[in-house]
Amino acid sequence: MKQRHRIWRFIELGIDPYTSVYRYQVTATAEFIKKYYADLGKGESSEDTYKLAGRVMGLRRHGRIVFAILNDGSDSIQLVLRYDVLGPEKWRLIELLNIGDVVGVEGNPIRTLRGELSILVRDLKYLAITWRDFPEKWHGLVDADKRYRLRYLDMMLNENVRQAIISMYRIEKAFRDFLDSEGFIEIHTPKLQPIYGGALARPFKTHMYALGVDAYLSIAPETYLKRLVVANFFKVYEIAVCFRNEDIDAEHYPEFVQIEIYKAFADWEDMMRLVERMVSYAVKETYGSYKLTVEKNGETVELDFAPPWRRLGLEEAIELLGKVKVRDLSYEELLKLSKELGIEVKDPRRGKILEKIFEKVAQPKIANPTFITMFPRDVSPLARPSRKDPRYAERFEIYLAGLEVGNGYSELNNPVVQYYFFKKEEELRRKAADKFGEIEAHPMDKDYVRALEYGMPPTAGVGIGIYRLVMAIHGLPSIKDVIPFTFVLPEDFKTIAEVEPEILKYYVEKLRLSD
RNA sequence: GGGCCCGUAGCUCAGCCCGGUAGAGCGGCGGGCUUUUAACCCGUAGAGCUAUACGCGCGGAGGUCCCGGGUUCAAAUCCCGGCGGGCCCGCCA
Structure with missing residues (x-):
């Protein structure tokens, strides 16, 4: 297996980029060339000269002509490397070229006889080499363990992952642009908190x-953003990292990003309208259309984000989509029904049981963005009771491609009722501990109640999970696919310096590192 | 937390059932090829290290199929334990 490492040949030729190259003056991107020279005919070339830099992602050697694929971060473009153009001196460099090397090239736009817009290279400089072999071109990197460990390779090579990461940035930017134009401001809330709250986790x-105290990592920015509303920041939002110490699966990860938005003088209806306008705007900005075609596990799903979105009551959705009768059932009948559906009841609240039934029978059937409304009050401690029926809260959840991606409501702004709900949550936690084991409930947050006591206007709020949203839109099967870097347990391996002590010795001497 | 599956060359995988010389394709290296698109054709090394020797030859020792142990004349293969990863189920988004 052991062959002399290729770096020695670069050193021998005096073109070791690690001892000489510090910058490269780029004058064009692949994206620009492709756009600007789109009309260039087959076999035609331009006299214009450009310098591009990027990574060699493909190589096809044909003797005295070599085709390479250069990705410069904007796009990929083919390089044509010809012996007669470069001459014997520079050709020696081409012979060393490997997939994965980072190069700068100078040349002219041309279109090959096969119609591929390319750069006819007149000069090539090595900016960095790859010291490790790249994954095979055809299968690429598919081993899940390696994908998550070598995430930079996954993002470099797997186009669907790469596109999802880029789209996530664009969607977040569109959210910011939209909210900015509506007069919202973005404020960071603490990630280290003395009392956690704003979600059940x-x-x-x-x-x-x-x-000298214990602290909690933020599970949600909610209670702080509402303090900001109290502070007369009547339109606020945050794209917030949240931490929840729960298990990992295809839809959950302990560290995730959500956008939370609060708008004073508004209610949940206003917020639903804001959400459908904002998300559809972001989708159109990012993908160019309200309608998206998503491939997931070989199936094709059409998603239409054009507002208005469908609104369905929770119980209505269960009956309409799940074909199960739940309205007017007694508590005992509900327990019996959930047992029949194979749902293990761990949380005694009626609303929780209804949520479980919904998740089982109705949620998987929702594809287009949909608001599920009229959530039971008893599972919504921070939401305002419905003005129409106090057994319900003015709360909605956003569903998309079978995934829950968001949650919003008319915010509870009555400090006395808020205190009462917190108290009840505490009691519930104590009681449920004996009967059902531990459940998640809001701890009493008196400091937050005091903030409300200074007067919070009627306010609507929403939280949208960015990872979930991107995952749904890109049809990726696991939330880990859209998270740039996930937690991996340490692994044993050797670095080049450990495997090749002579190379280490060379650089230590060459660069006088031991002085 | 419960169940199922996977770990073999740089990459993707076969071999495991039924124990007996560890394989293929791609990639690497060498050669050929001036318009290719997973280019193609020919050749070749590679799963593992050490001592002695300038080198070669010969001889010898040794032995990461994720790791450790067991069964066996013999283990990638069978058994037990561990590590890493994936999927499904239960709870949070």
């Missing part, structure tokens, strides 16, 4: 040495 616990 187990938190990460850590320790602050500075104050």
